[in-house]
Amino acid sequence: MTYDETFPVYAAHVRKVTGGIAALLAAVSAVFFGAAYGAGVLLGAAFQIAFLSFLRAKYIKWSEEGKKPEDIGHKLIAYTGARLFFEIGACVLVTLAMGLAVFGFLAGLLSLTAATVVDKVVSVIKE
Numbered sequence: 001m002t003y004d005e006t007f008p009v010y011a012a013h014v015r016k017v018t019g020g021i022a023a024l025l026a027a028v029s030a031v032f033f034g035a036a037y038g039a040g041v042l043l044g045a046a047f048q049i050a051f052l053s054f055l056r057a058k059y060i061k062w063s064e065e066g067k068k069p070e071d072i073g074h075k076l077i078a079y080t081g082a083r084l085f086f087e088i089g090a091c092v093l094v095t096l097a098m099g100l101a102v103f104g105f106l107a108g109l110l111s112l113t114a115a116t117v118v119d120k121v122v123s124v125i126k127e
Helices: 006-033 035-064 069-098 102-109 111-126
Strands: none
Touching: 006 035, 006 102, 006 111, 035 069, 035 102, 035 111, 069 102, 102 111
């Protein structure tokens, strides 16, 4: 492999942390607010994990094709910026089609943010 492995390694790590946080949050939500909230949390987190997996796969593909790091960065930023619209659409679809609690789904979407913060705090403590 001729590409920088920093982002793929980070993405793989954050996916695991996101999954752990989502599982914990889903369990707590299911106990206190009901199964619909717990399922919503899991679906929201699954969306974030799938999107992060997509970005990781694109990064690896573009790196192996020999694209410049600046170009890869610009494309990843564009995809990440568009993610908000995908999140809104997914939230509406899940809520309407499955009747799951919208707050649970939103909490699941925020699990990636929580995972990123937890990862940074842990890395600072380790240093």
